[in-house]
Amino acid sequence: MKISGTNTYLVGRGAQRLLIDTGEGRPSWSAVLRELLAAEKATVKHALLTHWHRDHVGGxxxxxxxxxxxxxxxxxxxxxxxxxxxxxxFQVQGATLRAIHTPGHTTDHVSFLLEDENALFTGDNVLGHGTAVFEDLVLYLSTLEKMRNLGAGRGYPGHGAVIEDCEAKITEYIDHRRQREEEVFRVLKFGGLDNGKVRAATAAQGKPRALSPADLVAVIYPDLAEELRLSASHGVLQMLLKLEGEGKVIRDGESEKWMVRGEKAAL
Structure with a gap:
């Protein structure tokens, strides 16, 4: 079921069902659920919440x-x-779900494998459109690998359309995150995404620049709407923290700007 926004799923057959997520708490959602349960002569045995966000637990x-x-x-x-x-x-007639702790979007995030169909309820870790936000990039990438290794066919996301090839979509997510991480490092090292042209300009200036997450967003996402820049800065910060953990970049404690390790930057 989807009432403009969050997907919720009624799973199984027979008198008892499993419900994955409960939406935002809108009257339209509860009305649809009530009508559906009455038509099916069914009730909800277990409600399974993928994570704590209001748009999944509000109902x-x-x-x-x-x-x-x-x-x-x-x-x-x-x-x-x-x-x-x-x-x-979790089991009802016609459906067996296996819970899998998949932290990333949130630390409490759980996905559910529908073993009868080898399909995965991905919550907000993998969406039917766009990309997901995450609290910890290192943890999120590890979780995406874990989810991909399940080899699920179809994916049922918390938002957006059904994913017909879940394994391929997860691979796409992993590749996208790695590409963005590489772009962040290139901008820190060369000042822009075009290595060759910027390398010459950097050499002429004598020093690479130190950049904030907002500076990096301006270079990597030049056409991004203003209202989305704060969220993008959070994602870039997560990439910087990952690169810092790998010893590739450092942060200036006073300016809170970042630079490639071993390079003396102009603040």
Whole structure:
């Protein structure tokens, strides 16, 4: 089910179903769910929350009004929820889901493998359109590899259209992140994305520049809308932290600007 924004999924056949995510808490969502359950003569046995963001947990209260016996699960088990363990099995007629802890978009993020179809409910780690935001790039890339190794066919994302080739989409995500990371490093080292032209300009100036995440966004995403620049800066910062952990870049403590390790930059 999708009511303009967040996808939620009613899984299984028979009198008891599994529900993945509960949307933002809009009346239109609860009305559709109530109508669907009545038509199917079914109820929700378990509600499984992929992560804590409001647009995925906002409908829990409405769900419990409809299905007071439903058990609500979340990875960390906070706020009265039951805890989801990595590898935990949830089963109803026609569906067996295996929970997989997949931190990245958030630290509590969980994906679910529909073993009957070898399909993956990807939550917000992998979307049906665009790319995802993440809290920790190193962790996120490790999780994407973990998700790719599942070899899932179809993907059911938290936002956007169904992904017909989930493994290929995850590979696309990994390649995209690596490309962006390489671009960040190139801009720090050469001052721009065109290595040859910028190398000469840098040599003429005598020193490479130190850059902030916002500076890097301006070079790498020159046409990005103003309202998206803060989010992009967060993503660039995560790339810089990863490169710092690998010993490739350093941060100036006073200016909070970044430079390639071993190069003396003009601040």
């Amino acid at each position: 829990v209260a409405d769900l419990l009004k409809m299905c007071p016996e439903a058990q609500v699960y979340k990875h960390d088990g906070r706020e009265g929820r039951l805890t989801i363990e990595d590898g935990q099995i």
